[in-house]
Amino acid sequence: MENYQFKFKWLNDQGQPQGFYSKKGHFDGETLVLDTVDLPSAAILDVDYRERTVILSVVGENSEPVHLLFNVTSGSADRLKLMLGRARSRAWARRHKEELASEGRSSEYRDVTCPHCHAVIDLSGFAKTPQVSCEFCHTVSDDQSESFDAPAKGEKKYRLCDECGMFSKPRRFTIFYFYFLLVVYGFSHRQTWRCPGCMRSEAWKMLLGNAIFVLGVPVAIAQLFRAYGGTDVGGKYPGLDSANIKARNGKFQQAIDDYRKILDKQPVAAGVKYNIAMAFLHREDWEGAARMFQYSLTDCANYRPSARGLAACYEHLGETEKLAALKKQWGAKDDEVLLEELPEE
Template identity: 30%
Template sequence: MTATADLPFKFKFVKNGRTQSLFPKKGTATQDSIVLGKDVLSYDDIVDTTTRDQRIVLALSSTNNLSSSLQKSLAGGSAIVLEVSGVKAQDLEKQVDRIASQKAIDKRKQHLLEIGQGHLLRVVSCSDCEATLDLTDYERSSHIYCRFCESIFKENQPPLAQGSTYRVCDECGLFDRIRSYTEFYFFFFVIAYAFSYKRRYVCDHCANGLFWKTFLTNLIFILGIPASIYIKIKSMSGRDPALKELARANALAKKGQYDKAAPIYSQLSQNYLEHPGLLMNEGIGHLVAKDPVGAVQCWQRSLQSCSNYHPTLGLLYNLQNPSQKS
């Protein structure tokens, strides 16, 4: 599917986790820009996108040219967060990514033509989200990483791992299955009761830690325990049979017990040969076990398999430049 038609939606600005208005405004993702009520956001100002349920985060460049009203709606100083309705947030994200990525490619192509290097341009389309990826600066490799949807695929083939399901966990930094969970606590006192909750997006390994945290905290008051048990059940169900043991391998790697994790990673690799995410995890296991040489070897294999795998590139950069972590 190509991004040809405008995509209308309704939205509310979000700051500090809360929507900023009672009623939604009208928005449209056109071929030229994103219309947000009376304001216009240029695709050139967007450097990254991500979604969480029905919210989309638009990370902005440091040189953005926002209107004064949009500047007031910034979350964290460098992003616009929208809670959308009338369309799935992921569909809006894909529309934005397809258009923004193509515009970036057009600018890159023009620049290369101006300096007589137009023949060097190398682009592919993501087999999942259809964003256009610039691979000009990377060696050819068997796998390709989409920085927009975080899927890993081989050219002209379906994704090996869809970024909407399998990607790098924001909390532990390991490649694994990511799901949303409700962190719920219930407190009961003699004359009153209280509860709190928030959404978490974590991997199966981190979900186990979340289960124990909520279970032990809720144990005193009992009523919150079912929510804790649901976390455990959800984290253990529906896994890809070929990656069923990934969470266990990751847990061992994070503890520095690489000797126990290595055989599991080896078994997983039989179904996903030279998978860049699995190789990255192996490298992290070596690093935690204070074996930086082994870590670099794994990460080099990861990049040989997928030369533009940004998570591994970031780890190598941080290891080589500890004072300038990305």
């Protein structure tokens, strides 16, 4: 693997750059070097990025996770995340394979390669299902062949929305406000990734907030057009945006009906069934939610959002044996491992 070099600036807890000059970093396929900090890829628990900002979770003292934030000032944050994902996946898969071999269980090891980011997805202990989830690029892919190397058209864009947490097709969204107060003027600007439903409310706020100063209005109008532009037309799950918006507005039964119409055309859809389960949760129907999370896992056995939701349901319903079995399947040693990101009610 090539030695990828880049420049970066550390960010503080408020997301502000530290220092005036950029520092040097590189990744050789095994170790990520950030100035004077060396991080073996196997010690990096999670990686994500937004625009040029990279967020790392690494193993710290006493095995506690430590979060590191930095801006890539020269180079590509996307490319760095992709390379780290591949390296981490290979290291983790190799370690698990060796562990199973040492226990005389080599035959239990199974993996596939993600068709989108080419990370190794360890599926040991999971049933073979029509879909496979990749935690390194957050996609859910259809297993269309034994080689699993032909991704379905458009599926890469679907994932959980940063804002509402629903399975959707988030897009980059620019939040822009201009202000002018006598002799003082300026603007605020940031970018997020949101689904159309989340984009709409913020776009209207932008339009109203910028109306008095005019200059920010064109950006707000452009974002309104994008939010109402029917992003799922021609997509893999037509009607998903509309169903999600109904769920956001508390019209849960209408949303569930729309989700089921999608399933009539796409019966294998772990993410859509996850959304239905979340709608049941909002109605406090824990048994219905558990059933839908199970259906979601039947489509995609290693889909962690549904596993977390199912664990929450089992805990609420007092299904201790089922919860213990689920935790064992996911290698969870305590409640926090699987329940750390429970869906909100």
